[in-house]
Structure formats: C-alpha cells, structure tokens
Amino acid sequence: MFVRTVGGRVAVVLVGLALVGCAPVEHGPAVERAAGDPAGRWSSCVEVAPETATVGFLVTAPDAGALPRLDDDFTPVAAVVCGQETQQRPDGGQDRVLTERRTEEVDALTAALRLADEPPTNGLCTTEMPIAPWLVLVDADGRWVRPGLPLDGCSKLRAEVRDALAALPMTTVSTRTVAELVSAEAAAAGCSQEWKDVIALETTVNPGAPREALPEPLPTGRQIRLCVYEVRKSEPGTGNFVHGTVLPPQRGAAIGRALREARPVAVCTEQASRFALLWATTGEDPQTYVELDGCHRVMVVRVDGSVLAQGDAALAKLIDEG
Secondary structure, eight states, rough: OOOOOOOOOOOOOOOOOOOOOOOOOOEEEEEEOOOOOOSSSSOOOOHHHHHGGGGTEEEEHHHTSSSOOOTOOOOEEEEEEEEEEEOOOTTSEEEEEEEEEESSSSHHHHHHHTOOOOOSSSSSSEOOOOOEEEEEEEETSSBOOOOOOOOOOTSBBBBHHHHHHOOOOEEEEEEEEEEEOOOHHHHHHOSSSEEEEEHHHHHHHHHTBBOOOOOSSTTSSSOEEEEEEEEOSSSSTTTEEEEEEOOOOHHHHHHHHHHHEEEEOOOOOOOOOOOEEEEEOOOOOOOEEEEESSEEEEEEETTTEEEEEEEHHHHHHHHHHO
C-alpha cells in the first residue's frame, strides 16, 4: 500500500535506513582520500564541497572512517557540518535544504576524533546503513581539514564520536534549497507530490488481475480527495502532482455514478500519461485509480485485493478538471 506524505543548541542527528536484521561485519581496507588542504581557507559547504548540494547526498560511516585521521599538528578551533534536511515552507510546501552549521566548542569532539578504531566484532551487528556527517575542522588561521571518523566494531561511528556530535551547540550559518519535495499546491490539496502509477505497475507485475464488476469505488458518506498526476517520462511508473482538491458533494456523486457504470476491462497495452487517485480524506480503503488517457482503465484497490474495469474519455474529462 502506498502512503500519503504531505508534508541555541542543535543536535547533529545521524539517521540510518530501516533496520533489516543482523550480520557479522568486518572493516574493509583503509582507503586513502584527501581530507582537505590544511593550507587552504574554509569558505562554505557549497564552494568547498558542491556535492553536498546534490539530491540524495549522504556520507556512510565506512567512507568517513577511511579518511586520514586527525593528527596532533592540527589544532581545531571550530567545526562545520554540511548536511541536508527537510524544511517546511510558510506556504505549506516542503524543500530539501543544505544546511551549514558551525560551532567553536570542539574540545570533546577533538578528543573523540583522536580515538582509534575499535577492533572488528566477532558478534552480530545490525545492518542498517550507518550514516555519518560531512564534517570539517577549522583552525585559528581558517585552514581546514576533513578528518576521518573513528569506527566501532560494526563499522559504525564510535559511541564517543556520536555523543560528542550530538552535544555540539551548533549555529546555522546558511541554508540552500536543494530540491522542492512538496509544492504549495500539492500541500493545499492534501496530495503527495509524487505517487506510483499503480495501474501500470500492477498490470505489469500481475497481468491476470481480476477483471470483474467493480466494488463500490468511493466510500459512502466520506469526503473524497482527488489527486491528478502526470507520469514522468524519465521515470515510468511514477507520477508528479498536477492538481488536486477535495471533491464537492455534487461532483463527487457524479464521478461515483460514472465509476459504477465502468465496463469490463478491454485488452490494451497503451501507456497512460496521466492518472488520478480518488481516496477518502480519512485514509480508509478503497483507493480508486483512473487512467486519464491511454487505455482509460480503472482500478479499485482494497486490502483484500484489486479489481480492474474499463473507463472512457468522458470519465477522464469529468475527473481531470483543473
């Protein structure tokens, strides 16, 4: 089932992917990588590391641990963390933003960074992806290095490093929008910015999906949210928000009548370029999908399965009013 998503002292949060199990983990060989030019001067995350402003940027703990370690010849007076986070806009939309944060309280962090790696464990390790910050240290002359981060026996950050990072009193120096996640229009409609083209995906994976009389396509006595999506040419199977609304009762009733008149589905392989999702605002089943061009198929999805039927251009026009 697809789920709708609309929507001082600052701790440095290290977030892993979903926990999926346990397995023994071994440290890989050290990788020699430049950690920064101590003769250079720190300017900003975007200028020094433009990759931090790209969509999907992240650093894994093993990669951070493979960098050259902090030596005694470099005396930090500040730390800078370049990271990404989701930020809510006043108009209701959401952006992915690059944040640059800085602190001058680095003694505990410096001590933790000078620890050695723990030996690989002989036990079991959780297998979520271990994430690390993109961290630089700056000295009194403005020179910077990106130090390697000490790892524990499971190739994750040592607890001392995690604790020191979490305790840093960070000040936000700058933010920069990387990508829009949810538009103001999608947020106002209560729609996700993106949605899977469920009919195309379901009929590809399960071409024998039931083709019978539709169950009730819209729940009785509920407000219905309509979200219309355009299928991305660059990413077939995924739609991007076009328009949406909560249907007024009269329009919702008209669409419901048209859906109940849907015929048995015809054989067709044409790819739709737009589709609609109709779903109760309370989030209860069913979800009803309608192709707005192409084969004009209808699919009602419930917890006990999905059923296909045949729509037409008149149904599509009734739904796809901007």
